[in-house]
Amino acid sequence: MGKYEKDAKELLELIGGKSNINAVSHCVTRMRFVLNDPSVADIKKIEEMKVVKGTFTQAGQFQVIIGNSVGEFYNDFVALAGVEGVSKDEVKQAAKKNQNVMQRAVTAIAEIFAPLIPAIIVGGLILGFRNCIDSLYVFENGTKTLVDISQFWAGVDSFLWLIGEAVFHMLPVGICWSVTKKMGTTQMLGIILGLTLVSGQLLNAYGVAGTAAADIPFWNFGFFKINMIGYQAQVIPAILAAFTLVYLEKFFRKITPQVVSMIVVPFCSLLLSVIAAHFILGPIGWKIGSVISSVVYAGITGPVKVIFAAIFGFVYAPLVITGLHHMTNAIDLQLIADYGGTMLWPMIALSNIAQGSAVLGMSYLQKKNAKAQEVNIPAIISCYLGVTEPAMFGVNLKYAFPFVCGMIGSAIAAIVCVGGSVTANAIGVGGIPGVLSIQPVYMLLFTICMLIAIIVPFVLTVIVGKKKGM
Template identity: 30%
Template sequence: MGFSFKKNFEVTKMDYQKLAADILKNVGGKENINTAWHCATRVRFKLNDEKKANTRDIENLNGVITVVQSAGQYQVVIGNSVGQVFDQIAEQAGLENKNDAITEDTGKKENLINRFIAFISGTFTPFLGAMAGAGILKGLLALFVALNWLTTTSGAYQIWYAAGDALFNFLPIFLAFTAAKRLKVNQFVAVALAAALVYPAMVTVATKSLTLHFFGIPVIPTTYTSSVIPILLAVWVLSYLQPVLDKIFPDAVRNIFTPLFSLMIMVPLTLIVVGPIGSGISNILAEAVSGLYNFAPIIAGIVMGAFWQVFVIFGVHWTFVPVMMNNIAKMGYDPLLPILSAAVLSQAGAALGIFLKTKDKKQKALAGSGVVTGIFGITEPIIYGLTLKMKRPFICAVISGGIGGAIIGLFQAHASSFTLPSLLALPTYLGKGFDGVLIGITVAFFLAATLTYFFGFSKETTTIEEKEDNKIIAPVDGIIIPLKTVHDEVFSSEAMGKGIAIVPDKGNLKAPVNGTISAVYPTGHAIGLISDQGAEILLHIGIDTVKLNGKNFETLVKKEQHVSVGENLVSFDLEKIKSAGYDPTVMMIITNSKDYEVITTTETAAKSNWLLELKQK
């Protein structure tokens, strides 16, 4: 009888091909994918049938933080390695494009809110990173000018400003491309439509307030550079026009005449009708946000600072993105983005509190990396890997984010450019209320860390962590007997290692430590695991029970799955095993006991108490 143990928690060494294959298999295969794309931390699927997805199996994969089902999307949270994993998924599924995967339409109608959120997230996600980088660059240039490092007339400033501002100036073109992909219309026709809106001659006419006439119909002079809503409406209208044109023209000329008539109809229609309607909606949204914020900036700070990460969890945060970008386009600033930095930094602070408090090595490693990614704006690994699972740290972060947001709201800080809320975004907050931003995010970060350290851990969690440093808990309830008394020479001779035995009174095998499953036997009678402290443990149910070939056993975990103390590993039918004539005694063996001084408990009953204490030699 041999046992192999392997330990590998390094994400950088992860086999992305294998992880992608496992995810693809467990979402129901390529045929179950309607749409797939990824953002900064998640692979986002729209599945034809979510019931076919094995959520539990996906969550147990090494490299997956969690699964979120929200807003009509099946979201697999990966973390910073999401790009590499998605590339492998796209390649293995034979997808044409590694940024977006689309298969046939299922014909199912989702509710309007879910469809809107999916459309907005799919439209903005592909270039969100580029947009964040461009926004930071504009903020840095403002800082350099304020510090007299550059002047606005210098060549370096003008070149860098062009690099930072180009995306925002020509934003309708970027939005047209990604929106067309989401709505399944010709992307290049949509881009040509957007380019017409920001064409230099049209911009000049609008800025001079001149009125053009299209066959006698006046065109309202409107500037569409940096706008959001007009082009989204225009592409939406195009998505209804293109199928009609495709039906009218035969295959032989469709590739030419559909784009021709799409542009001939949509450009004037957008300039005369769709564009002004979109601009009107934009103005109303901007005025509404500005009015509400000016009326009660502190309340706005509390609500957005406290609940922004809740919005992220449910996926509804995407609905705010076009609003914030519209504010910048219409008012020249956005009041919400600085507040969101408090929400983000509070999660990073909670991760710091966990890092300082926890004794769980894997939890400490995740928290340590989470602090770094959190201050740079990526909070999903913190939320799904730590704070939300532990509950109390998430509440501490919500409270801290609300207080930090209230401070920022009180100072009425503004963002001059759109970028992801984080420390990197600070240059974009220069100007009115900047001192309030610094105070607010500092309070949010350190208050969350302090609250989490002192109140983020339950007594039960703390007790377990104190125990697991050097003590191994009972894996089953029952009567403790010396290992040397069991009727199996391999175990009783301690040839496999020192340990202890329990005559069980319940058919439920639980994890005796926090650790990773290293071996799962098909017959279900044995489990191998490695504790987070490095102890290699074999849990063996019964004597010669391998002969049952898995009958009366149900394995509840998979190899390489991380488990916590008390988590169920195997369910077994105790009475049927005894009726079949087998001894059900459970052996717990430390297979690398040569590395430890093993101390056995003096108690006689096993019931969630410690049975073995290990001291490093």
Template identity: 35%
Template structure:
């Protein structure tokens, strides 16, 4: 068996020699080598070195897997050969500069949203359970009626289901400030400003129960409960604004002026520019969807089922509450629910495929509950935690949504209510539509699952995208 010093020398030689190495670091299992010229690396030679369990290239780094314990010893031997060492965090900062713009953007997007995923998964489960337990059909099984449920108990369940999404902008802005170098606590306050109770509630405005406040007579201002992109943009710009203040303000005044200036500037930008732009976009989208719903030959199902989850990324999808209320009030049925359900189910199917195909325990632990959350009607964990990070699963989820949406439209699926989808949504189709509703969901899930499993995900993709953050 080769000695560790001999293995270290073989690694350095196969990488292209010391002259091709900028620096070397290691994590729990991998030796991370920042190389100058990728073309000088003899990857096949590296893979054949004793004790090497795998190798891949990502963001300017060659990451050689040795395993726990062994990697520390190899690292020390490499440093002993005169190679410059650096910390993992320093190498990660350097790695962030590597890769194309799209790769860096995806990595940054993931850095912002991944810390938020656990609470969204939990909220999704609470929402699904609440939707099931408060349906008339379920209550009848126990000989109960809606009037029998304690108002205080309903209030408690509302606290469980509404908190994370009502204050989602605060979570997003906090994480964005953290990632982009600002003070997270300023991000939290800015995000809370977007959902301040003094502003008209976004869901109430979407439902027609409230109206926007018009600043200067023409700028519509509402709360941004449940939105994502406005808070993300505000968090990104806000972190830059704060860093500018920190740079120009004298140290003696920094504690007073920098937070004040940042929140003043960003409150104006977020509430009067960024927010209203998205509010106007909501109105345009609503008019467009009403027109699309009237298209023949299943086209409405394809278009809406295939694009609805894109709107979830922007956070403007809650405007459709108003559309569903209108449909139920005017026709007593809601065909929109069945179509968007297919887009939701498909994202869950794509996430489930990733969970079943990956060998990463960490990714499985994230993807399985995210898929379950999607099947209970909440796709944010699946989208932001898994599918959008690897792109193809999200796109194949859109394809599955279009396929299921087409079937739902052709079969004229019409919900008897709103606000619940996929598994809980079954309760809105407890009539002669039930079998078709189930089949349409299975089609959406099946198409997205199959495309993602066979063509949309591999652990190599995970290593390429996440390797620098492992």
């Protein structure tokens, strides 16, 4: 008899039995179900189970938070239920039948960027560290940086740019690979396509603005010319090019005889997609990305920036529930490419902190409740490190008022943040470590914003909780 056999049996009954399970898998802390009829699941009773830390539904999946012991629980559950577990990718595919068109589009964007997040986090941390050694003037009466006074740290700064450049400037390579991986086509072709977008033969995207039109290199085909412009750090051109490659490969694979498919399919799909990328899709994608980033930038820096900040700071946490927050990754990266930094990412980091601080308030209110603290403490730590789901779904949404208190604290912190033009050089780890991504001149102000995001939700949660008799 497994350790969690009794709990597994209870959960199986409460979700509607084996017949209601379309697919099941698990991640680091959660059981992931695709249910044939989600309305059958008795969510209230499931959340009352001692082993369950919370539940939520996202992207067509019913997710039950178990904690670090989810692997052991999962093994007991599938053995008892007599169902065969599947991979997370298979669960995602099964869940799509429960999604509308908008949800599927958002899920697609999330699935493109999800494999890239570890690299983006590393890149963000590295750029943040480089901020500290090459941009903080704290030596010799505030006139020099660590790099200025030490050859060793100057060498470290230069060396680390190898990784920073690879992550952010070469981002189209990762995007093209991720799209082909997601769509089940040839990943190596995606990598090659991405490399053609950032080739050293092309004028670097960052150098386009400072280059006179007459000096931009071009391919001369006799009766027409195409500018040789790179797409370093560009998101939309890479996505458009990658999906073109995917559908061309599927098309040629479908119509090409098997005996010559090894030659015809990769040749035709890659050649045509590279032509499309540089002749049509790249310029169009660049324009689309520029329009999106300029609109967002205008909102953040224009006369209504305080209102924009208040709204974004308030609604970001609800966006996480819907999954729409994944779209901000592309916008952030486009802002960095176009303006050398993003004012959106600091607000996201503050929202993470605010939700964690609301849980901190709940932890204070429930200090004598050992079971509640088993959920609260890990959720606080996770949130302050940038992962909000355990806090939001395990605590704040369960009681509702802490979630709203966190949103209010996030909005106030965002107003101060945007009002002071706090800008990040890169996106990476959210929460408190997010300060490393902030441009050095704004680090002190961002620290003040973090204190606001900690104090306001905590105080509000405690006040409202005491009025509710908690």
